[in-house]
């Protein structure tokens with residue numbers, strides 16, 4: 001099925017042996033056996049039923065901005081919701097219903113156009129709404145989880161379920177949406193704020209990130225989570241003198257030690273080897289075991 005009949009069954013785009021390099025912000029990784037962009041919920045449901053029946057492995061990709069795909073690729077089906085049916089935004093007073101395929105920059109700028117703010121903390125995060133909910137994306141000034149009223153998901157049987165606020169748990173770069181299925185849409189609370197004010201707040205966040213992070217280079221954002229107490233992951237790595245440590249074309253950023261950048265032709269093996277070296281050195285020097293924030297596919 002993975003190689004033949006899906007194209008007849010699904011209305012949306014289906015491609016085989018899809019290079020995932022093109023689909024991640026690190027521009028690294030092998031191919032997916034199958035890449036599907038369902039055209040609507042019915043399409044997605046059919047796809048999930050096939051995946052279940054054939055016991056195929058499944059991964060959802062947003063912008064791939066928190067993912068390191070191995071050089072061997074992914075042998076299952078990748079689902080991507082960045083198609084018009086999953087990219088709608090509906091504003092209602094101080095709330096927005098955002099579909100999973102909307103990019104965060106679009107969500108923020110469209111909210112500003114409606115004189116609504118509250119998402120400025122997410123400026124510069126290049127993900128989709130689906131990826132942001134899954135990861136509880138955010139920074140020092142806030143994260144998306146506390147603003148969420150409900151999330152609609154399609155479970156692996158193809159049923160649509162609404163998870164209300166009381167059933168949702170968000171913590172540091174985690175949510176209990178993991179393993180619940182495909183995130184379809186969410187309602188987010190916003191605040192009344194004049195567009196010009198929002199724009200100036202966004203500019204400030206972006207300027208600060210530009211000074212401290214390698215925003216013009218290929219990366220997946222922070223590689224490690226910050227430990228619950230003590231110095232940040234970046235500080236620990238920097239104190240070990242690891243800035244600019246390089247394996248192949250993978251390098252610990254000189255701007256921010258918790259970013260690994262792809263200088264051009266880095267492989268997943270290069271990044272993984274650099275991660276090992278960092279974890280080992282930080283553990284030997286500080287006794288801290290750094291935990292990955294990025295996800296390995």
Ligand SMILES: Cc1cc2nc3c(=O)[nH]c(=O)nc-3n(C[C@H](O)[C@H](O)[C@H](O)COP(=O)(O)OP(=O)(O)OC[C@H]3O[C@@H](n4cnc5c(N)ncnc54)[C@H](O)[C@@H]3O)c2cc1C
Nearest residue numbers: 060062063064065066127128130131132134137138183221
């Ligand atoms: C330059 C740069 C800066 C960054 N800065 C930050 C930052 O400040 N704060 C921060 O938190 N993160 C940051 N990140 C990391 C990343 O952008 C966020 O984690 C983002 O939320 C990931 O969204 P995505 O759409 O790219 O998800 P992906 O990386 O594609 O996926 C992330 C996870 O979400 C799952 N997923 C995605 N969509 C769905 C869906 N519809 N249904 C079910 N599961 C889904 C995937 O399977 C995966 O498990 C940064 C990344 C880069 C490259």
